[in-house]
Amino acid sequence: MIDFTKSAGFNLAARHRAETRFQWMGKGAILLALAFLAWLIVTIAVGGYGATKLVQIAIPVDLSATNIDPNNIAAARFGKIVKLGLRTRFPEVKKRKDKKKLYNLLSTEASFELKRAILADPKLLGGTRKIWFTASDTLSLYVRGKTNVSVPEDQRRISDKEIAWAADMQKNAEIRTVFNWGFFTHGDSREPEIAGILAALIGTALSLAVCFLLSFPLGIAAATYLEQFAPANRLSDIIEVNINNLAAVPSIVFGLLGLSIFLGYFGLPRSSPLVGGMVLSLMTLPTIIIASRASLKSVPPSIKEAALALGATPVQAVFHHVFPVALPGMLTGAIIGMARALGDTAPLLMIGMVAFIVDIPKSILAPATALPVQIFLWSDSPERGFMEKTSAAIVVLLIFLIAMNLIAILLRRKLEQRF
Amino acid sequence: MSDPIIRAQNVDVFYADKQALFGVDLKIEEKQVTSLIGPSGCGKSTFLRAINRMNDLIPICRFRGSLKIDGQDVYAPAVDVVSLRAQVGMVFQKPNPFPKSIRENVAYGLKIHRLTSSKSELDGRIEHSLKSAGLWDEVADRLDEPGTSLSGGQQQRLCIARTIAVEPRVILMDEPCSALDPIATAVIEELIDKLRRDFTIVIVTHSMQQAARISQRTAFFHLGKLVEVGSTKQVFTNPVEERTQNYITGRIG
């Protein structure tokens, strides 16, 4: 009598247990990789959330004519006025050491904030006004509950006195937390509460623009040649192998090329988006060529043949008929290549885009930094506040990456619908 | 005639919403060669793959009805497909040796099912299987060469040797000669005739001549239905159904 059940022998029980174990290994591997992804994203999102908050304190400042000449506002000593305001708010502070601690409540940017406020609204002049100033990093972290106050005073950055003053101000609603727009409108700064990503964003945008303008036309030209016109000879083979290998060269090597040839040999300006974009375009070029060739290959040859049969030259057939069909696919490849370039850091370090840049770069020749490099620089800073900024900058970078990839996916989908 | 070893009753098979088999009733006798013939797309391969539940590997494929082998319902919940396939072997359309040595190809089933306990027993079974498949004389001195180095006909005999090594009760063959030249086909046909002594063989073929040459019983499928089944002689010389008549005379195909 034949038996097809589990009791039929063939060591079935053990083999099915092995099967289950094997499946769980696969599931486990996927779960582990995705858990890591979740861990990374949650850590960074939580860390970056803090950077959206800006702590401000209200200080009564005396803006009467004794302090500021209305006819010559720029000459006023704004720093001194702010400090005076702080001392008026806390008249009991007398000792020099304590005064210094008192001033520590404020960001060093406060004097510039006062100046900007008055220039924007001269009507403030002529009396004592309560004005909101950015708090220092130390106070800001304390107010937002990021400081462990249970440790002994000499082991934390905020002193008991400062905590007492903060408590007093909180009682009088003189401390508030607002959305930190400055993070998106400022350049870099030594002070984490002031530092922003605008300069880095502009640097990245300029570099990517240079990169796109160079690598896209060159990439699709090379791809068109290789796919449509290249004779089947040794040279074409060499070019093809070359492109495949370039796609896998470590990015830092392109940085070395940029340093030695673009900076060393051609003498182009160091730290500039021009050179950054050129280096990035070398990296992006193979990606664009490979993607564009795939796109050209997917165009049915019948289209080209129809054009040729009507008497078009091969060049006309390609440019009038094959090229427009393949263009969205080539653009998709370019966007994916640009997304990679957006996140790449190492080659930019090589060509000096690591400088401390406060000013917004005005041209592709001006010194600049880029968003991923800014992340690298901030991640190296010891201040706790910079850790939040780093995470927030990463969030911005990831949002840009996701946006670019989404565009690429949508483009691809549109392309697929046509065939 | 003894009890049939395979008894299919009212078998329906669906691919998603498309029905491929309609109420097939078929009995297959033990130690005989039964051919399933019919135009392509008629469901003969689907029926064959339903017997050892290879259709389970296609997620959209559903089975309805009753299919019993030796009285055991193949689709009963207690059935273990691994055990089923170990006892109902299959040879495929294109020769598909594993990219391993000839020896390992034959040893594979024996190893996974732990059917041998010693090296010498394993070697003995390998030799026996290759001899049964009529391949031994050609490969005895190169058992460690890759199975893919053999010719097409040899590869298919290797696949048969691999199947019979496990000593199944039934061997299903899905157009085993369709990828072979006429000489290799003749060798395989001769082999099938010999194997009939030890195994029950169900073979799908697109060649009516082949069905006539090697099988004792023939079942004709058309558009998912079993049209006619009977002794090969009767089906080819004196069919009951008009559609069978039309097919064997080449009017439908």
Place this chain on the structure above:
Amino acid sequence: MSASKIDLQRPVRPPWIDRAIITILGLAAGLAILVTLGIILSLLSETIRFFGKVPITEFLFGLEWSPQTAIRADQVGSDGAFGAIPLINGTLLISAIAMLVATPLGLASAIYLSEYATKSMRSWVKPALEILAGIPTVVYGFFAALTVAPFIRMTGSQLGLEISSESALAAGVVMGIMIVPLISSLSDDVINAVPQSLRDASMGLGATKSETVRHVILPAALPGIAGSLLLAASRAIGETMIVVMAAGLAANLTLNPLKAVTTITAQIVSLLTGDQAFDSAKTLSAFALGLLLFIVTLCLNVAAHLIVRKYREQYD
């Protein structure tokens, strides 16, 4: 109006236009060769100048790397020791850890996705793994240095292990996670290329799915998988930001994954980001390291492509 005769010689437009356009396109394609030549020439020329200051034997076999200060007064090159062995050791150690993490994870997920997962599961797990591949390495570096390294250190201290805060382990593990999607997507392609007939043959004999995978599919896919592992290894060796941020600059010659090591790429960055005279041995050594890196990764890539191409031919 006279009946015009067919003139098969008259071109529709001057042929030179087409020739010029094709030439321009060809030049763009030729740029790829120019870039490769540029890389080789720029690295080679600086490297040759470097070997004018430091003997090649010291670079290739020296056991000490400290480009900043002279170790001994009679030190060749007089401004440091340029033995690349500790860097090669560190690079290989971190890459090995990364491969140890990524190979099982990447292969297991590729097998699961191609052989077991339902279509709907594939459709969201694959893009999720691709996100892992799309995250910039500077982000991994930040995460490795500020989250994973302290985590490993803490876990270690609870087990009574002394783990450096810039341990090779932290950098290696994070790098491993980074290359999981590379291995899994390449292996997935390779596993899918194994003909269905082999699966049928094995299942038809009564093999379980995992037996089919282990005994039939993996051996058949092995060359392709080896190719994808080589590509992944090349990626790990050339990876820069993770090691710059998480592995540090201590040129220890050790195989202990709990100690800090440094890598070729981390050293290139540290040598070239400070203010340096362009001609000093210290600066030039970065190019020698770059050439070494280029040669090693190029060999790995070429080998990987050859293996994969041979494998494709087998089943075409």
